[in-house]
Structures are given as C-alpha cells and as structure tokens.
Amino acid sequence: MSKASKIIQGFFTTLGVIFFILLIVLAYLFIADPFNLRPLYNTLTSPSVITPTSTPGTVNTNTAPKTDNPLLSPAQEQALIKIGVDPAKLPTTITPQMEACFVGALGQKRVDEIKKGAPPTPADFFTARACL
Secondary structure, three states: OOOOHHHHHHHHHHHHHHHHHHHHHHHHHHHHHHOOOOOHHHHOOOOOOOOOOOOOOOOOOOOOOOOEEEEEEOHHHHHHHOOOOHHHHHOOOOHHHHHHHHHHOOOHHHHHHOOOOOOHHHHHHHHHHHOO
16 A cells, blocks of 8 residues: 555544544433533424414413512513523522522622513523522
C-alpha cells in the first residue's frame, strides 16, 4: 500500500470512530434525557386539539386552565404549560431556603420580576428547577 492510501484509510477510520461515538452519545441523550427536554419536545410535536368551550357568538373567557396555585398569575401558568410543566404540581408556598436558592440561580432582579408577575422563561425554569 502506498503512503497516500494509508493516510486516506486512517482518515476515514477516524471519521468512522467519531461517527460511532456521536451515535452513542445521541442514543444516551435520547434514552436518559438528562436535560429533561422530552416534555418540551412532546408539547411541540403533539397536535393541538381544539374543543369548543362556549357556544358560537360568545366570548370565551377561559384562556388558561385554572389551577389552585395561589403563587402564579395566569400569564405565569400559561408560560409554564407551554414549556411542559404542570402548575398544579408546583409548591404552593415558598420557603426562605427556596427563595435563597432562586436568588442564587437567577439573581435578585429576575426573582423580583417573577414575584411581580413576569412569566418565567424556559431558561429560568430549567436553571432554577433544582430549587423546587
């Protein structure tokens, strides 16, 4: 074998090994779901079912499902539902330890905005979910 064919063979062998490792990593990420992205993917791919809740000609005032969580505004509930989080499963009280964890994860300014009713972003939720 010539030197050039050995170099080409080594190049394609290296590419094959890299491709195989990439397949193993992707399979692990798909099966183990360490970043908890499956609920977000399911909400993006599930077909939306439209069910009429009012008669034609009337205004539907039920824009967001109502949960019994007194800490969340309707906009916050809707934002959490969009990212695949059930607001009913969230705690109804925040302890001082939880608030300190939120401040450490998100910063005092963002925690104050969320307390005032700003909807959390997906990044906010995934950053601070360990605090819940």
